[in-house]
Amino acid sequence: MAKKLSMKKRYSALTRDLDWTPSYVDPEKVFPYTSFEGIKIHDWAKWEDPFRLTVDSYYKYQAEKDKRLYAVLDGFAQSQGHLSLSDAKYLNSMKLFLQGVTPLEYAAHRHFAFLARHYNGPGPRFAALCQSIDELRHTQTEIHTLSTYNKYYGGMHSWPSQFDRVWYLSVPKSFFDDAMSAGPFEFLIAISFSFEYLLTNLLFVPFMSGASFNGDLPSMTFGFSAQSDESRHMTLGLEAIKFLLEQDEANVPIIQAWIDKWFWRGYRLVALIAQMIDYMLPRKVMSWQESFELYFEEQMLNGLFKDLEFYGIKPPRHVEHAIAEKEILSHQVYWGLYSFSFAAAFTTTVPDAEHQDWLRAQYPGTFDKHYQPLWDKAAKIQADGGRFFFQGLPQLCQVCQIPMLFTEPGDSTTICQREREYQGERYHFCSDGCQWIFDREPEKYVQAWLPVHQIFQGNCGGPSVPEVLAWYGIQDGDGGEYVGSADHVDWERWHAAAPVRS
Amino acid sequence: MAVRAITETYDFPSRSRQELYGDDQLVHVLWKGNPLLCAAATFRAPRAMPFGEFLAGLIDPWAGSDPDYRPGAGRGWTLDGAAFDPSPEASLAELGVGHKSLLTFEA
Amino acid sequence: MTASSVRTVGLDLQESSEDTRRVVEAIEQDNDDVVVTQIPGLVKIQAPGQLVIRRETVESLLGRPWETHEFQLAIVSYYGHIAEWDDDEIVIKWDH
Numbered sequence: 001m002a003k004k005l006s007m008k009k010r011y012s013a014l015t016r017d018l019d020w021t022p023s024y025v026d027p028e029k030v031f032p033y034t035s036f037e038g039i040k041i042h043d044w045a046k047w048e049d050p051f052r053l054t055v056d057s058y059y060k061y062q063a064e065k066d067k068r069l070y071a072v073l074d075g076f077a078q079s080q081g082h083l084s085l086s087d088a089k090y091l092n093s094m095k096l097f098l099q100g101v102t103p104l105e106y107a108a109h110r111h112f113a114f115l116a117r118h119y120n121g122p123g124p125r126f127a128a129l130c131q132s133i134d135e136l137r138h139t140q141t142e143i144h145t146l147s148t149y150n151k152y153y154g155g156m157h158s159w160p161s162q163f164d165r166v167w168y169l170s171v172p173k174s175f176f177d178d179a180m181s182a183g184p185f186e187f188l189i190a191i192s193f194s195f196e197y198l199l200t201n202l203l204f205v206p207f208m209s210g211a212s213f214n215g216d217l218p219s220m221t222f223g224f225s226a227q228s229d230e231s232r233h234m235t236l237g238l239e240a241i242k243f244l245l246e247q248d249e250a251n252v253p254i255i256q257a258w259i260d261k262w263f264w265r266g267y268r269l270v271a272l273i274a275q276m277i278d279y280m281l282p283r284k285v286m287s288w289q290e291s292f293e294l295y296f297e298e299q300m301l302n303g304l305f306k307d308l309e310f311y312g313i314k315p316p317r318h319v320e321h322a323i324a325e326k327e328i329l330s331h332q333v334y335w336g337l338y339s340f341s342f343a344a345a346f347t348t349t350v351p352d353a354e355h356q357d358w359l360r361a362q363y364p365g366t367f368d369k370h371y372q373p374l375w376d377k378a379a380k381i382q383a384d385g386g387r388f389f390f391q392g393l394p395q396l397c398q399v400c401q402i403p404m405l406f407t408e409p410g411d412s413t414t415i416c417q418r419e420r421e422y423q424g425e426r427y428h429f430c431s432d433g434c435q436w437i438f439d440r441e442p443e444k445y446v447q448a449w450l451p452v453h454q455i456f457q458g459n460c461g462g463p464s465v466p467e468v469l470a471w472y473g474i475q476d477g478d479g480g481e482y483v484g485s486a487d488h489v490d491w492e493r494w495h496a497a498a499p500v501r502s
Numbered sequence: 503m504a505v506r507a508i509t510e511t512y513d514f515p516s517r518s519r520q521e522l523y524g525d526d527q528l529v530h531v532l533w534k535g536n537p538l539l540c541a542a543a544t545f546r547a548p549r550a551m552p553f554g555e556f557l558a559g560l561i562d563p564w565a566g567s568d569p570d571y572r573p574g575a576g577r578g579w580t581l582d583g584a585a586f587d588p589s590p591e592a593s594l595a596e597l598g599v600g601h602k603s604l605l606t607f608e609a
Numbered sequence: 610m611t612a613s614s615v616r617t618v619g620l621d622l623q624e625s626s627e628d629t630r631r632v633v634e635a636i637e638q639d640n641d642d643v644v645v646t647q648i649p650g651l652v653k654i655q656a657p658g659q660l661v662i663r664r665e666t667v668e669s670l671l672g673r674p675w676e677t678h679e680f681q682l683a684i685v686s687y688y689g690h691i692a693e694w695d696d697d698e699i700v701i702k703w704d705h
Contacts, residue, residue, distance in 0.1 A: 032508075033508065036506065036507070037506055038506065183508070335540050336540045336541065339539075374538060377538060381569060388538070389567065390540065390541075390543075390564075390567055391564055391566070392543040392545070392564035392567070393543065393544050393545075394541040394542070394543060394544065395530045395532075395541055395542040395543065395544045395604075396544070403540065403541040404541045404542060405540040413537065414534075414535075415532060415541065415542065419604070425516055425518075425601070425602070426600070426602040426603070428604070441504055443503055443512050443513065443514065444505055446514070446515070446516040446517070447514050447517050448517060449517055450518060453517070453544075454517075456528060456544070457523065
């Protein structure tokens with residue numbers, strides 16, 4: 001009987017050895033996208049793929065993961081698990097996840113499929129193919145995981161169309177559109193490296209742990225199920241950067257500039273996670289500051305970037321600004337969402353006394369001084385029968401598209417304003433980081449579809465708030481104040497002591 | 503061009519250029535030192551609108567999100583970084599308030 | 610001894626099944642100075658410089674055949690580089 005091939009040889013036989021060099025078509029025509037960025041590749045065969053998964057193993061283990069996950073989802077639904085959350089307001093975190101993250105999984109699926117065709121080397125092509133299928137799996141499993149809650153709670157019914165229209169969702173949408181409209185190598189650094197490696201733990205661990213601590217068994221189980229795929233994605237990201245840096249010294253400054261850009265773009269995006277972990281979880285996991293210190297400063301700056309020094313790569317530009325913001329970021333962003341949740345598909349509320357105690361303990365240098373007064377005033381307005389909202393539309397950053405609620409480095413009482421005139425028109429930015437990104441590629445960012453500007457141009461259903469919300473597909477029960485909302489009223493009703501029917 | 507593109511040229515108009523607003527323009531207004539209002543507001547207003555109308559009709563209602571605000575209490579105005587002392591009858595255009603100009607005040 | 614050889618490498622595994630517990634035990638057997646911490650749902654494994662998962666050790670603890678691909682079901686996250694993954698072992702360490 002013939003001996004089995006080793007894993008290494010089998011992998012090669014079923015992936016790389018199926019490649020061929022075109023003999024009658026110009027290679028430039030077969031692979032038209034991989035030259036224009038200025039990246040030089042001399043030997044595609046140097047791409048390392050440590051997992052060595054062929055499609056048969058891939059499907060075997062992915063199917064097993066799916067089976068285990070769907071068994072948990074079924075059990076949760078059968079046991080009325082939606083009632084065993086810590087509190088209905090916990091679900092605001094998962095509404096944001098479904099609206100803002102799931103569409104990115106789908107976009108990643110599409111773009112990795114494109115890359116699976118357009119990279120010259122079979123190694124990265126196969127890695128991209130597996131990632132494309134992974135991301136479709138993540139899209140599907142997230143939808144199924146959260147459909148359990150969609151039966152009972154608001155804000156989850158129309159996320160695909162909302163992603164293309166709703167103001168705060170232009171933040172993740174524009175982030176990913178920026179990556180998809182870049183070249184295939186920049187995408188690899190933007191998403192595989194900066195997002196799926198550098199920042200991934202900052203995104204996923206808060207959600208998964210938050211789910212675990214708050215009785216959200218489906219999301220927690222989804223998280224673990226997806227994380228095993230993420231370990232392959234992280235590997236792709238790390239291999240991407242090493243491969244590109246090792247292929248040619250001329251690639252180093254190009255890669256550095258992309259790291260600088262995409263760290264900052266990704267960091268601004270995860271501001272939405274910062275507020276989630278500090279404000280949207282009834283049972284707390286850890287603070288944003290702690291997460292940032294562990295998952296970014298310790299593991300990345302002091303771990304990964306020490307490794308990359310070998311190639312002449314430096315820590316990302318503006319990283320010191322991110323470090324300086326860690327005691328204020330979550331508070332600024334949640335106050336912003338609190339101010340605008342009349343136009344959102346999630347609710348917000350004043351943190352209760354216990355929550356404020358926790359915030360004070362986690363942020364002794366900033367919470368009492370800067371943010372307690374805001375909550376006191378909001379609570380007073382509420383006690384007087386009102387509800388504080390920002391009664392207007394905010395100034396948005398041209399690049400990250402977040403309302404310009406960030407403050408000057410070193411002075412958290414002054415809103416940070418940066419401005420650039422380009423071809424006779426003014427553009428504004430929330431930070432040096434976003435301005436630097438604009439200055440590199442202004443031709444891209446002048447095309448930004450800024451929600452506030454589009455509303456004013458009459459492109460969003462009408463001039464009034466109700467007309468815009470109707471165009472957004474946001475319904476009664478989706479947003480606004482949590483106390484007295486449909487979710488809150490239902491939660492109280494479902495948990496009221498009721499006589500058991502005989 | 504600064505951007506690296508696959509095409510020879512990469513030149514697209516701004517999605518928020520002034521001509522898309524006809525005779526109107528966008529104006530940003532920041533209430534300095536009041537963290538209750540998390541960011542500057544963006545308004546759409548006719549370029550010919552007198553400043554007094556802009557203040558009373560647009561800025562005051564927004565600033566009134568803060569229940570402690572008194573209409574017209576704004577002082578120490580700046581326009582695009584320079585000191586600004588607007589007369590209420592003058593139009594935004596006459597005062598040099600352009601498309602996406604930034605006004606700031608304290609109160 | 611270079612600075613990089615004392616940098617910690619790590620693995621986060623799902624704390625879900627008896628099978629995974631045997632894998633953790635195998636790692637503890639085959640590596641020096643391993644630190645294993647439990648947090649809800651996760652087993653965090655750290656070691657200075659390098660971590661090895663050996664198929665033979667896992668099989669001897671599990672009492673059944675085990676291929677290294679099955680490790681996919683247990684892994685949540687890792688830090689370091691995957692230096693090797695073949696029929697017999699998986700090795701994680703930093704490159705530089």
